[in-house]
Amino acid sequence: xxxxxxxxxxxxxxxxxxxxxxxxxxxxxxxxxxxxxxxxxxxxxxxxxxxxxxxxxxxxxxxxxxxxxxxxxxxxxxxxxxxxxxxxxxxxxxxxxxxxxxxxxxxxxxxxxxxxxxxxxxxxxxxxxxxxxxxxx
Amino acid sequence: xxxxxxxxxxxxxxxxxxxxxxxxxxxxxxxxxxxxxxxxxxxxxxxxxxxxxxxxxxxxxxxxxxxxxxxxxxxxxxxxxxxxxxxxxxxxxxxxxxxxxxxxxxxxxxxxxxxxxxxxxxxxxxxxxxxxxxxxxxxxxxxxxxxxxxxxxxxxxxxxxxxxxxxxxxxxxxxxxxxxxxxxxxxxxxxxxxxxxxxxxxxxxxxxxxxxxxxxxxxxxxxxxxxxxxxxxxxxxxxxx
Numbered sequence: 001x002x003x004x005x006x007x008x009x010x011x012x013x014x015x016x017x018x019x020x021x022x023x024x025x026x027x028x029x030x031x032x033x034x035x036x037x038x039x040x041x042x043x044x045x046x047x048x049x050x051x052x053x054x055x056x057x058x059x060x061x062x063x064x065x066x067x068x069x070x071x072x073x074x075x076x077x078x079x080x081x082x083x084x085x086x087x088x089x090x091x092x093x094x095x096x097x098x099x100x101x102x103x104x105x106x107x108x109x110x111x112x113x114x115x116x117x118x119x120x121x122x123x124x125x126x127x128x129x130x131x132x133x134x135x136x137x
Numbered sequence: 138x139x140x141x142x143x144x145x146x147x148x149x150x151x152x153x154x155x156x157x158x159x160x161x162x163x164x165x166x167x168x169x170x171x172x173x174x175x176x177x178x179x180x181x182x183x184x185x186x187x188x189x190x191x192x193x194x195x196x197x198x199x200x201x202x203x204x205x206x207x208x209x210x211x212x213x214x215x216x217x218x219x220x221x222x223x224x225x226x227x228x229x230x231x232x233x234x235x236x237x238x239x240x241x242x243x244x245x246x247x248x249x250x251x252x253x254x255x256x257x258x259x260x261x262x263x264x265x266x267x268x269x270x271x272x273x274x275x276x277x278x279x280x281x282x283x284x285x286x287x288x289x290x291x292x293x294x295x296x297x298x299x300x301x302x303x304x305x306x307x308x309x310x311x312x313x314x315x316x317x318x319x320x321x322x323x324x325x326x327x328x329x330x331x332x333x334x335x336x337x338x339x340x341x342x343x344x345x346x347x348x349x350x351x352x353x354x355x356x357x358x359x360x361x362x363x364x365x366x367x368x369x370x371x372x373x374x375x376x377x378x
Contacts, residue, residue: 005144005213005253012147013140098230101214102249104242108231118237126245130140 002101003040006128007047014133015056023135028063030132034125035071036084036103038096044128058135071125073106077117084125087113103127141252145280148213148251151258152186155284156315157277161299163268165291166320166344167191171265172200173369174287176361178378179221183260186216188250189226190277191267192243193236198228202355213255220357225254243272251280269299270306278310285313288338290329291321297332304336315376316341318369341375344368 010031018026031048033039045066052059071084087110088096095109103126112120149155158171168191175187189197197203201220207229208214216225227236227246238246256262264284267273277284286307290300300317307314316339319329323346333340344365353359360366 001210002213002253005255006141008147008212009140009142009144009252013138013143016143017138094232098232101253102227102230102246104238104246104249105227105230107238107242108234108236118235121239127249128140130138 001040001043001047003044004047004051006039007044008051010048010128010130011051011055011059013130015058017130017133018056018058018135021135022137023058024137025060026058026062026133026135028065028132028134029130030065030067032067032069032129032131034069034103034127034129036099036106036122036125037127038100039128041066041068067131069125072123073110073120074123075112075115075117075120077119078112078115080112080114081123082113139248141248142280145248145251146282148254148256149262149281149283152256152262153260155262155264155281156287157264157266157281157284158287158289159266159274159303160268160289160296161270161301161303162290162296165268165289165296165300167268167289168196168200168265169350169365170287170289170318170320170344170369171263172197173360173366174373174378175222175261175263176201176220176357177366177370177373178261178263180361184223184258185221186223186225186256186259186262187265188254188262189224189228189265190247190273191265192227192238192246192273193267195226195228195231195265197224197265198226200354200360201357203228208254211255213253215255215257223256223259225250240272244276247273247276248280270303274303278312285315287315288317289320290317292319292323292326292329292343294328297329301332301336304333304338308337314338318372319343321346342368342372344372 206217322343330340
């Protein structure tokens with residue numbers, strides 16, 4: 001359940017941003033969940049709510065919006081693009097779990113499905129990202 | 138917005154000292170020195186973590202003989218304890234396959250590891266650094282603000298040329314440098330000592346080339362009995378480590 005550690009980073013960053021913007025309360029937090037990291041949505045959502053309760057009175061009535069972001073992987077050698085979901089079946093359980101912990105491990109366990117190159121990049125849908133927050137001054 | 142960096146300080150807050158074993162040059166014995174330093178501190182009854190940040194060529198796990206270990210998940214990831222050392226390495230995830238990472242990937246991996254690893258309370262966290270002054274070194278300086286550097290070179294003029302660049306940048310950034318160790322010496326020479334002193338850094342001493350060292354690789358117990366370890370122990374005494 002390393003979702004807790006990532007949820008904590010979202011809450012901590014939101015509180016820091018709220019302090020910087022002099023927000024008395026934070027009302028909404030939007031988080032993108034990159035497909036590559038395969039976050040357990042229920043655990044992550046539960047963790048966000050639990051950590052928010054403990055962290056700051058600013059977050060008393062906060063609402064979370066979780067949006068899944070599909071991944072795009074792009075080959076630097078042949079230009080082919082594909083999604084993590086296209087290749088997930090080729091990975092064994094341990095490889096997929098390792099990508100779950102550190103998305104860049106995809107470069108170790110996967111290759112471009114068109115030309116076989118290891119030289120590709122994650123252009124979308126890497127991992128967890130705080131994309132916006134709303135609050136009141 | 139990058140959120141992961143917001144928790145790095147919290148993850149490291151219960152670690153008393155963080156020592157990065159670094160060099161400007163590869164192949165000078167950083168991983169060996171980092172592993173032996175960690176073993177030395179464990180032997181003294183300290184709580185010790187070792188983080189191998191050499192993401193292209195991790196080798197601390199080979200030196201320490203770490204086999205069939207994997208971190209546990211508990212509100213983050215908890216490194217397994219091996220020979221008394223809480224040991225974290227990318228090798229758990231790469232399964233020793235080649236790791237073709239670009240610079241942006243390196244930074245992302247380091248941030249992820251620092252954000253999700255739950256070290257708990259430690260007396261020392263030793264970081265086995267990759268060679269040079271690239272992304273890993275700059276990220277350690279940026280995100281682990283209280284890190285101290287323990288620099289390794291060999292007697293080679295070529296190695297010292299690269300090491301002096303690291304020392305200069307550490308000095309420019311006002312990072313604490315514990316000193317420089319000269320590893321694998323084969324004959325008496327004052328060249329490295331003079332160069333290090335000229336740069337205003339502390340020369341800590343030398344570790345004699347040990348012909349039998351290779352036989353001890355992979356065995357923590359045998360490593361602690363090597364001539365190398367005896368030399369390092371003398372050096373560490375000066376630093377009260």
